[in-house]
Amino acid sequence: MPDVYAPLQIKEGELIMDADRMVLNAYDASAVEEALVLKEKHGGEVEVVCIGPAKASETIRKALAMGADKATHIIASGDEEYDSASYAKILSAFFKDKEYDVIGLGKQSQDTDSGLTGSMVAEHLSLPYTTNAVGLEVENGNLVVKRQGDSGQEMIELPTPCAVTCSNDMNDPRIPNLKGIMASKRKPIDQVEISSLGIDETELQADTKVTSYEEKPARQAGKKYEGEAEEVAREVAQLLDTEANVL
Amino acid sequence: MSTILTYIAISDGKLKRSSLEVLSHCKSLADAAGASCEAVVIDANASSFIEGIQKYGASKVHVVEDPIFKNHMNTPLLKALSKVMSSINPSVFAFASTEGTKDVLGALAANQNAAVIADVASFKLIDGGVTAKRPVMAAKIMNNTEAKSDKVLVSVRSGSYDLNESPESAEVVNIDFSMDDSEMKSTLREIISASGDTIDLNEAEAIVAAGRGVKDEDGKALISELASVLKAGIGASRALTESGVYDPSLQIGQTGKVVSPQLYIAVGISGAIQHVAGMANSKVIVAINKDPDAPIFEVADYGIVGDLYKVLPPFIEEIKKIKS
Numbered sequence A: 001m002p003d004v005y006a007p008l009q010i011k012e013g014e015l016i017m018d019a020d021r022m023v024l025n026a027y028d029a030s031a032v033e034e035a036l037v038l039k040e041k042h043g044g045e046v047e048v049v050c051i052g053p054a055k056a057s058e059t060i061r062k063a064l065a066m067g068a069d070k071a072t073h074i075i076a077s078g079d080e081e082y083d084s085a086s087y088a089k090i091l092s093a094f095f096k097d098k099e100y101d102v103i104g105l106g107k108q109s110q111d112t113d114s115g116l117t118g119s120m121v122a123e124h125l126s127l128p129y130t131t132n133a134v135g136l137e138v139e140n141g142n143l144v145v146k147r148q149g150d151s152g153q154e155m156i157e158l159p160t161p162c163a164v165t166c167s168n169d170m171n172d173p174r175i176p177n178l179k180g181i182m183a184s185k186r187k188p189i190d191q192v193e194i195s196s197l198g199i200d201e202t203e204l205q206a207d208t209k210v211t212s213y214e215e216k217p218a219r220q221a222g223k224k225y226e227g228e229a230e231e232v233a234r235e236v237a238q239l240l241d242t243e244a245n246v247l
Numbered sequence B: 001m002s003t004i005l006t007y008i009a010i011s012d013g014k015l016k017r018s019s020l021e022v023l024s025h026c027k028s029l030a031d032a033a034g035a036s037c038e039a040v041v042i043d044a045n046a047s048s049f050i051e052g053i054q055k056y057g058a059s060k061v062h063v064v065e066d067p068i069f070k071n072h073m074n075t076p077l078l079k080a081l082s083k084v085m086s087s088i089n090p091s092v093f094a095f096a097s098t099e100g101t102k103d104v105l106g107a108l109a110a111n112q113n114a115a116v117i118a119d120v121a122s123f124k125l126i127d128g129g130v131t132a133k134r135p136v137m138a139a140k141i142m143n144n145t146e147a148k149s150d151k152v153l154v155s156v157r158s159g160s161y162d163l164n165e166s167p168e169s170a171e172v173v174n175i176d177f178s179m180d181d182s183e184m185k186s187t188l189r190e191i192i193s194a195s196g197d198t199i200d201l202n203e204a205e206a207i208v209a210a211g212r213g214v215k216d217e218d219g220k221a222l223i224s225e226l227a228s229v230l231k232a233g234i235g236a237s238r239a240l241t242e243s244g245v246y247d248p249s250l251q252i253g254q255t256g257k258v259v260s261p262q263l264y265i266a267v268g269i270s271g272a273i274q275h276v277a278g279m280a281n282s283k284v285i286v287a288i289n290k291d292p293d294a295p296i297f298e299v300a301d302y303g304i305v306g307d308l309y310k311v312l313p314p315f316i317e318e319i320k321k322i323k324s
């Protein structure tokens, strides 16, 4: 995804990013981290899959440098107007004839926060799934997920194969070290064309479309009260009552 | 006549206010478009909520009642929602953007081959679909997203619309539901509930939110006291939910909850973009921070520059005086 922290501008409804760089989504980084932890505990192999234009290969290298074993880069030109549903269809077509125990995904992407793709993929592949995972364990070959719900955490047991979308509250993704970075250069990245996945192009046409961008109605910064703590505390409390009317 | 359907979420045995906000909005959309405004409630005690739903103008309330819906689980909920959609065939199906909704929305769209726009700040009908405004790029800006389809799912952030009562003697439609154990794809083992605080942050009129500046039990006690004087919910920044000082359910921000109370008091919170993403729509924001350059002051209506341990005691005392 594009770097949400890079400077941006809106010109006539279009979004213009100053830096043309792609970064690894924080929530996906947590999914990669958790996969590596599971591998360290239980063995197995960690493979990463990314749909993106050529420049997305940097983010794939990052996941490999963290410790993933191999990668598949599903090549998109970057000009397609795909939405979550299109991406989910591409991923599902890719996974259809693959063997895996767990598909881990980010619970949302930092730029759009839609959070739809994970459960779409699960539905297309008829997989048991859960979202917003904040913890994972393997017990008796099943995945036990701690999911952050609306008011509490749910402990959910899923048979494999299954899909799970990860929160960044799950872990702190490791920062690749030099050794990891060097090793990543030798790891294989399989390049796959979308057209080779056997999906009808019209299937991928997005039902949703971003038509324009706009500034948020800005909040005016209010007044800052500095000085003796006791005094300013009482002053602001009074203002909340008499001026803001919120007490 | 087309149908605009609203999903009414039940949480901890109560109607979620955020879904009634969505219903209020759908009622006005339906009236303007000459569409039928209907609601669906899916719960172990679904029928007990019908009256509460009628107040907000649904002309039909669809009820799916089954013990399996006592706790949130995505397999039965998805099955029920799919059945509801196939039988009612709404042109728009609107949800409050709760964690429960987020767990099934994408899957439902895939299952029903419907277009979907998640987590919007507002939406309206256009020819052939829906257009919505969504906060994007860590909520720095908004975009306009259009969905063109005869079936559109949309989920709405809490606090986006006001409650608007328009009582209607709704027709009640019971929808049969049964689920075999063998259909369950996963097992819910247990629920670890948030300890103590029961005020739903999405519905709280006031929130006192603690950040890393709140360092110890004394600090937590001050937060609790301020919250209790204000009858406020307690929220927290990621710094304090991550370190286990506060329950993870209390996290406010991009990863956590999006809230919009009348009064939000940020105590010892720096105002990182991901935190602000979850609270910038609060009506009045107060920030207490010892760093005069903390970014939280850029969004605060009232900024108190000072040590929270020195500011909070007289602040609490003064509010007590005002309240008595």
Ligand SMILES: Cc1cc2nc3c(=O)[nH]c(=O)nc-3n(C[C@H](O)[C@H](O)[C@H](O)COP(=O)(O)OP(=O)(O)OC[C@H]3O[C@@H](n4cnc5c(N)ncnc54)[C@H](O)[C@@H]3O)c2cc1C
Pocket: A026, A027, A110, A168, B210, B211, B212, B213, B214, B236, B237, B238, B239, B240, B251, B252, B253, B254, B255, B256, B257, B267, B268, B269, B270, B271, B272, B273, B274, B275, B278, B288, B289, B290, B291, B294, B306, B307, B308, B309
């Ligand atoms: C993808 C992503 C999602 C995220 N989602 C969220 C989210 O949902 N919610 C969230 O909160 N964060 C989120 N974060 C983390 C966020 O970036 C910040 O790290 C976090 O909000 C910082 O919390 P804080 O303000 O409490 O701590 P800090 O940034 O450490 O700030 C502490 C503040 O306390 C002040 N302070 C210290 N002592 C005192 C005192 N005695 N009196 C007064 N003031 C004092 C300091 O001046 C400082 O401003 C996310 C990050 C990422 C990358």
